[in-house]
Amino acid sequence: MFWFAAVFLEWLQYECCRRRCKQSFYENITATPTRSYDVTSSDYNYDLWKRGLNILQSDSSCSVRKYLGNLLNARLFLLFFQLVVEFQYLRTQAVEPLATFLDFITYEYMIENVMLLLKGTLSGRDINELIAQCHPLGMFKESTMRSIPTFESSPRGYQDLYQTVLVDTPVGPYFSLFLQESAGRGEVSNVLEEVEIEIIKSSLIKYWIEDFANYVDSLGGATAEIMGDLLKVRADTNAINITLNSFGTPLNEPAMRASDRKRLYPALGHLYPAGTSMLGDVSDEDELGRVLDLFPQYSSVWNIHAAGGSDGKSIDDAFYERDVMQLELAFEGQMHYGAFYAYVKLKEQEIRNLVWISECILQQQKEEIHKFVPVFSFNAPWRAGSKKQGR
């Protein structure tokens, strides 16, 4: 049943092209702020937006800013809505093995949602409010979601919560893996209560990546190759980030490094196993830099960080840039499922960019407004050579 996926993919890619071709049209509307925008159409080229925003900023009266802010919010909402609807449509039409593949994509958001619900439960928040905050792609059975906060905040309650609810969710297996590994620490309740939510989440994400990679591997072909690589990079990014961000937290204490931090590194990726075992021992940025020097594909990212963000780029931006490049390539490829993953991730990046732009306008940060990682931009560093052809 690959044909369906292929057709859909073609449609997505065609859409994307069509949007890019409308460049001149966008140039016109961004130049005249008073004309009504076509908020429903999606534009991948942010350079245009930047130009339009500059015009608006030269006339940065409050009403214009507000208007533009509202407009961007409307676009943001629509973009998000579009992502969710398109994805869900895709999911309902999909047959195996694509269906499972798409489910795998949602697990990431599901983990996020479960963590949110768990934490919200601890502070006794209203369940409706919590559900409203959940990522729509990560929704699971509403009855299950509603039952999470009904458990008491007692050891017994946590036990029940785990045994009756969490196990039932698609991400249940990751929970049991996590709990098994933490079994040395005693009861479920202790683990859930004492371990920081963020660390639980990182562990679950790690299991998810490993599981996903296994599944992708079993599919074979181009999917295994391209998607496998995407996941490997994802795993490495996580490992590097976890190491870097653990500095200055209890996680960096010598005892914790081996027992806790190392456990968060996914067991795959270009860094695995030699790199991750080295990462397990680093205690500060210099050491981390020395380890990454051994891996050419990451040393460039690291150098951006080590340069201290002189051109305003942080390591996160560097990773995003890398991801976007890889995802774009994956998206434009044919006959493999990685494109769907890339589609979701690129959309995410686009939403992130839009949030960034609208926040910049709102907060009048004119100098900062360009500092995002554009998606399908002709000016992207890796596409600079093909710029002329694109136009």
Add this chain to the structure above:
Amino acid sequence: MNVGKLVAVIGDEDTVTGFLLAGIGHRTADSCNFLTVKQDTKPEVVESTLKSFTQRDDIGIILINQHVANNMRHFLKDYHQTIPTILEIPSKEHPYDPEQDFIMQRVNMFIGGGG
């Protein structure tokens, strides 16, 4: 054990999140020292929270976004306690306007008129 007073905050999500990250958050089983004011938060809720904060003796300072304070003028006008102090702060979306700050109004009265 409780030496020193708490800093309470009433404001939009960014304000509250930021100050929580700075470490002022204090939540126990039955009380908490911050309130996130969203679009759909009712003014009555804000007012009753503000009132309850002013009546707690473990709070020393109440930070409140100016746009929130603007809806609470009737309360602030008649607020004469020294402690807790109510401090109006800017919010992300609303630039700070000294004209509306009840303390600044008095300050300006003295600087402008008395100086």
Add this chain to the structure above:
Amino acid sequence: MSEVPPTRMNQQVFKGKKKAAETGHGLLKKKADALKVKFMGYAKAIAETKSGMASDSSSAFFSLTQAEYAAGNFKQKVSEGSMTARVRVGAGIDNVAGVKLPVFTYYETGAATDNASLGLVGGGKKIQLVRTKYTALLQNLIKLASLQTSFVTLDEAMKITNRRVNALENVTIPKIQRVLDYIERELDELEREDFTRLKLVQSKKNAEIEENQKIKDAAAAEMFAMGITVQEGNDADITAAYDAGDDADVVF
């Protein structure tokens, strides 16, 4: 004021009172001036800090935006779960011209950071930046809060002091003054009464003397008519005229 008996003693008492009131007035006025100087200082400091606050806070807000870009939506996680304040304010007291001003000081309780590993898989550094930015903003705000409470307290203290100064100036001192005036007036009045009384007594005496003289003159004239010479020399001593020893025997 009428209940004060207008005596010399009360006059002394009230003179003392007036002196005390005037000294007090002078001192309070000095205090009010000192407070006013401080007050203006605070007002200026508040105005400055508040305007600085705007840029501080916008950079703090923006750091949060940056962190959100890097770490995804983490905001809702921050406000979940139970937490213990890591930052509190200590309340000290400053003393300006006898007015106690509350002073807040920033201090960390040493409690563990909540959500220390937020942004572990990305953006952790940016979130760290948010923490520092907001902590700096918070420290400024705490300073501002001190200024503001001091401002309000001083304002109140100044009002009270000024009220006292005005009361002394416009009520108490004039009142004492009026009592003093009253006492003086009364005392003068008494003096004048005494004087009049003496005058009256004297004039009565003089009249009596004149009367006597008239009687004497009449008698003398009568005697003269009867051929008796009355010795004029004894005019001053009337009784002497009747002194049997001196007089010649008169036989009726």
